[in-house]
Amino acid sequence: MKNFNGDVLFLDRSDINTDEIIPAKYLTENSKEALRPYLLEDLSLDGFDPGRDISGKSVVLTRSNFGCGSSREHAPWAFEANGINMVIASGFARIFRQNMFNCGMMAVELPRDTVEIIFNKFNGQKTSITTDMEKMAFTFNVPTGEALEIPFSISQYDLSLVKAGGWVEYADKNY
Amino acid sequence: MGKTVAEKIFDAHHVDNPSGDIHVISLDAVFCHEITTPIAINDLVARGKDRVFDPSKIKAVIDHVSPAKDSKTAMQGKILRDWAARHKIKDFFDIGRNGVCHAIFPEQGFVRPGFTIIMGDSHTCTHGAFGAFAAGVGTTDLEVGILKGVCAFKKPQSMKVEIFGRMPDGVYAKDVILALIGKIGVDGATNRVMEFCGSVVDAMTMDQRMTLCNMAVEAGATSGICPPDMVTVEYLWPFIQDQFGTKEGALEEYSRFLPDGDAVYTDTITMDVSGLAPMATFGYRPDQVKPVSDMEGTPVDQVYIGSCTNGRLEDLEIAASILKGKKIAPYVRGIVSPATPGIYSKALETGIIKTFMDAGFCVTNPTCGACLGMSNGVLAQGEVCAATTNRNFNGRMGKGGMVHLVSPATAAASAIEGKICNSPLYRLPE
Ligand code: SF4
Numbered sequence: 157m158k159n160f161n162g163d164v165l166f167l168d169r170s171d172i173n174t175d176e177i178i179p180a181k182y183l184t185e186n187s188k189e190a191l192r193p194y195l196l197e198d199l200s201l202d203g204f205d206p207g208r209d210i211s212g213k214s215v216v217l218t219r220s221n222f223g224c225g226s227s228r229e230h231a232p233w234a235f236e237a238n239g240i241n242m243v244i245a246s247g248f249a250r251i252f253r254q255n256m257f258n259c260g261m262m263a264v265e266l267p268r269d270t271v272e273i274i275f276n277k278f279n280g281q282k283t284s285i286t287t288d289m290e291k292m293a294f295t296f297n298v299p300t301g302e303a304l305e306i307p308f309s310i311s312q313y314d315l316s317l318v319k320a321g322g323w324v325e326y327a328d329k330n331y
Numbered sequence: 332m333g334k335t336v337a338e339k340i341f342d343a344h345h346v347d348n349p350s351g352d353i354h355v356i357s358l359d360a361v362f363c364h365e366i367t368t369p370i371a372i373n374d375l376v377a378r379g380k381d382r383v384f385d386p387s388k389i390k391a392v393i394d395h396v397s398p399a400k401d402s403k404t405a406m407q408g409k410i411l412r413d414w415a416a417r418h419k420i421k422d423f424f425d426i427g428r429n430g431v432c433h434a435i436f437p438e439q440g441f442v443r444p445g446f447t448i449i450m451g452d453s454h455t456c457t458h459g460a461f462g463a464f465a466a467g468v469g470t471t472d473l474e475v476g477i478l479k480g481v482c483a484f485k486k487p488q489s490m491k492v493e494i495f496g497r498m499p500d501g502v503y504a505k506d507v508i509l510a511l512i513g514k515i516g517v518d519g520a521t522n523r524v525m526e527f528c529g530s531v532v533d534a535m536t537m538d539q540r541m542t543l544c545n546m547a548v549e550a551g552a553t554s555g556i557c558p559p560d561m562v563t564v565e566y567l568w569p570f571i572q573d574q575f576g577t578k579e580g581a582l583e584e585y586s587r588f589l590p591d592g593d594a595v596y597t598d599t600i601t602m603d604v605s606g607l608a609p610m611a612t613f614g615y616r617p618d619q620v621k622p623v624s625d626m627e628g629t630p631v632d633q634v635y636i637g638s639c640t641n642g643r644l645e646d647l648e649i650a651a652s653i654l655k656g657k658k659i660a661p662y663v664r665g666i667v668s669p670a671t672p673g674i675y676s677k678a679l680e681t682g683i684i685k686t687f688m689d690a691g692f693c694v695t696n697p698t699c700g701a702c703l704g705m706s707n708g709v710l711a712q713g714e715v716c717a718a719t720t721n722r723n724f725n726g727r728m729g730k731g732g733m734v735h736l737v738s739p740a741t742a743a744a745s746a747i748e749g750k751i752c753n754s755p756l757y758r759l760p761e
Contacts (some may be wrong), residue, residue, distance in 0.1 A: 167478060171517055171616060175724040180703045183366050184396075185371060186410075198726045200615070221518035224551060224704075225724060227453040228367065229469035250522050250553055251453060255469035290497035313350035313483075323483070327475040331346065331355065 157319055158241040158260055160215025160287035164296070165240070166279045169201050172218060173225035174252065176200065178234040180226070188302055192237040196245025217274060223263075232256050241267050242287070243292070244308075246271040257314045258323040262287075264294075264308050277304065287316075303316040333591030335489040336556045337524040340464040340588060344447050348667030350542040352486045359446040361476040363391040365434050367451030370409035371474045381659055382478035383418045390441050392432050393417050397698040400706045430671025430697040432640035433457040433545065438671055439536070440570030444559035444585040449476050452638050454556075454721065456547045458542035461567070462559035462588050463525070467548060487553055491596040495532040496605035503649070504539035505641055505719070505738035507531070508546040509610040511602060513620030518744055519552030523597055526590060531604055537566040538645040545566030545640045546721050549617040558573075559585040609753055611717075612736040615725040623741055625749045631735075633716040634659070634746035635728070637695075638702040641719035641739050644674045649734040650743035651683040654690040660749025665692035666708045674696055690746070704728040717745045 160203045178191055185191055196206045222245040223231060232255045235243070243261040256263035266274075274296060281298045288295070296304045300322070310318075320326045334342070344356040361384075368391065373380050382693050391411055399405035408425075424435060433454055436442060444462035448455065451473040458465035468482065474484050494507060496635035512519070525547045532540065540557045547555030551708070557563075564571075564581045575581035608622040647669060657666045667687050669675035675697060678684045687694055701708030701719045710732025711715055719742050720727075723734040730751055737745070740754035 165532070173724050175722075175727055179730070180705060183705075184401075184407060186370055186403075186406065198730070200718055200725055209355055219553065221521065224517055225453065225722065227455075227469055228449075229370075229466040229471060232469075247518065249518070249551055251467055251469055255471065258469060258471035307542045311351050311353065313353045316350070316688070322470050324378065324380070324474050324478070327479055327481065327483075330349070331481050 159214065159223050160242045160262055161215060163212055164285055165209060165213035166217050166275065166285045167201060167216055167218040168275060171221045171224055172199065174223055174228050174231040175225055177223070177231040178228065183228060183230060185285055188233040188237050191234040195234040195238050196228070201265035210238055214239055214241065217271070218243065218245045219271065220245065220268070221253060222248050224249035227251045229255045232261055235262060243253040257317045260318055260320070260322040262310070262318060264310060266306065266308060270306060274304070274306070333593035334526070335594045335596065336462060336526055336558055337487040337489050337554070337590055340447060341447055341486060342557065343445060346481055348445060349483070353483055354486050355365040355481050355483045356434045356447055358449060358476055358480050358482055359388065360441060360448045361389050361473070361480070362432060362448060362450035362455065363411065363720070364395055364452060365393045365407045365411045366395045367457050367470055367473060370406045371451065371470045371477065372410055372414045374470070375474055376477065380478055381674050383420070385476055386418050386420045387533060389420050389477065390422040390436055391420055392435060393426065394432050395699040395703065396706050397429055397696070422522055428672060430642060431639045431642060431699055433541070434643060434670035436439065437461065437541065438568060440672055443567065444563060445588040445675050449473065449482050450627055453548045454545055456539050456552060457546070457639055459544040459554045459556040460537060461563055462556060462585065463574060464554055464556070466554050485522065487524045488522070488540070488597045489526045490520055491599040492525050492527050492528065493529040493599065493601045494604060495601070496531065496603040497530040498604050499607060499757065499759050501740055501754050502607050502609055503738045504535060504542040506607060506610045507604055508543050509612065509620045509736060510607055512546060512550045512618045513610070513689060515548065515550050517616055517618045518551040520547065523552055525550070525552045525555045526596070527555060527557045533560065536645065537562060538643045541643070542640055546617070549721060558589050558721050559591040575683050606759070609738060609741050609757055611741065612723045615723060617721070617723055617736065623737065623751060623753050627753070629735070630715065630749060631663060631717045631745055632714040633664040633666065633708065633710060633752060634742050635666050635701050635708055635718040635720065636718055636739055637670060638699065639670065640721040642668055642670030642674070644677055646719065647674065647678050647683050647741040650739040651686040653740060653743040653756065654747070655686050657690055657747050659691040659746040661747055665690065665746045666695060666701060667692050668695045668707065669697055670735065674690065701728055716729040717751055718743050
């Protein structure tokens with residue numbers, strides 16, 4: 157199972173599409189590692205600088221309809237190549253969400269209000285997250301010592317993909 | 332309880348229900364192109380699973396960058412080409428016979444009502460125009476499709492989209508779908524199938540239905556679906572006549588996939604097109620839509636007519652009827668890419684290509700190229716393009732470029748004026 161703990165990258169916008177996550181011109185790459193420098197290169201978000209803001213982050217927190225647009229699995233791979241294995245959002249586009257679990261990564265949906273609370277409390281501070289897969293809960297921590305526990309749910313099936321390390325192995329075994 | 336088209340197709344393809352509302356279904360076809368498939372092939376090879384479930388159900392095309400523009404795209408083509416040869420995939424379309432995937436596969440008769448189809452391409456929803464469940468997937472789903480002929484989906488819920496009224500002259504399927512996306516937003520149909528119906532859809536040709544279904548994903552939909560009818564049967568007739576003695580017989584068979592009268596939908600959207608104007612996008616999201624008249628005068632550097640949305644024969648015919656005898660503005664670059672060799676050669680026969688050339692358009696070979704900013708018409712920083720494509724995302728046709736999505740008629744008229752404008756064909760009904 158992959159690592160779902162670490163520092164949070166806040167992307168305070170809805171409808172971030174896969175062209176923004178990894179532009180089409182990099183789709184000619186045939187390895188995941190080659191995508192690493194280009195993650196979120198075309199993201200339009202005030203104050204965001206991919207060169208400065210991505211390094212050291214392990215989790216993304218964002219708003220609704222994340223990952224809309226092209227079906228490219230290069231989007232989760234570009235995250236994975238940067239050590240980001242989990243995106244938490246108030247909503248996902250279907251293909252992106254499925255691609256994440258198919259790769260053994262996590263795309264966790266939380267209620268809109270909960271995401272709002274997390275943004276209000278922690279955006280702008282160095283925030284880290286720990287994920288308890290047994291309890292199905294996240295804990296957000298900031299250096300002031302403040303902590304916030306948020307329960308989440310994913311389906312048994314998604315969980316089995318995360319545990320199996322993805323859909324290829326699961327499907328070849330079962331079908 | 333009644334069933335939607337998607338539910339009937341799912342029931343007919345059930346393989347497994349591993350948990351909750353997740354359903355594994357069997358696939359009738361897996362479509363492949365050279366951007367998303369090579370990486371799937373490499374991964375299957377690395378896992379020691381270089382197999383295909385059924386070479387006759389896999390269809391492959393090199394379409395996104397064709398001819399190859401550099402060593403990297405040449406290698407993507409080579410990986411797909413070698414793989415197709417090694418697994419004896421006979422429906423493989425290489426340069427000279429290739430076209431944009433969502434145009435060439437239907438044209439070859441590979442799509443049937445009731446089919447289940449996946450492809451590593453978000454606009455796979457186009458094929459729902461035939462009453463199929465066709466969905467874009469990522470590389471891992473594609474790998475499993477290639478290997479096992481199955482795919483897992485949440486049992487799809489459907490949204491009913493009823494389109495009625497009298498279409499004004501000069502208003503097309505593209506304007507209808509842009510207006511619809513403008514109304515429900517880019518996630519207005521997420522995780523749902525858009526099932527289209529109503530007198531306007533009934534009256535549409537297959538080319539128009541494909542335009543409609545093509546952009547369903549821009550509202551987040553898993554697939555767009557038009558229930559099969561006689562229009563579908565007529566289109567498919569050359570491919571199915573040996574199987575069915577009569578067209579009525581074919582229609583009866585396909586009627587298995589019509590929605591029940593008491594089918595359950597998450598919601599119903601009704602749209603009266605009688606007052607609809609030609610539409611254009613103005614921002615970086617396909618739901619940022621307004622009437623062309625509100626954007627009149629916006630200068631354009633390039634006009635692009637092509638893609639899986641609007642690169643079919645009807646689209647070219649409409650644009651050519653406006654361009655006939657005219658010249659495009661001297662500082663505008665006009666590019667037209669007929670979506671398949673079949674469309675290209677028909678357009679040659681009927682003189683449409685000559686009309687484009689006389690007007691000052693560059694005619695390219697069938698390819699996606701400019702649509703995704705990879706070749707054949709990439710924009711420079713700060714440039715503006717009126718395009719008949721389906722995505723206006725920031726950087727889509729080139730970093731720093733702006734794309735306004737429009738119909739072929741609006742594109743042609745805008746090329747002549749050098750500015751976005753309504754086509755001379757547009758007339759509100761009296
Ligand atoms: S024409 Fe454009 S949208 Fe259609 S398949 Fe090609 S790149 Fe994708």
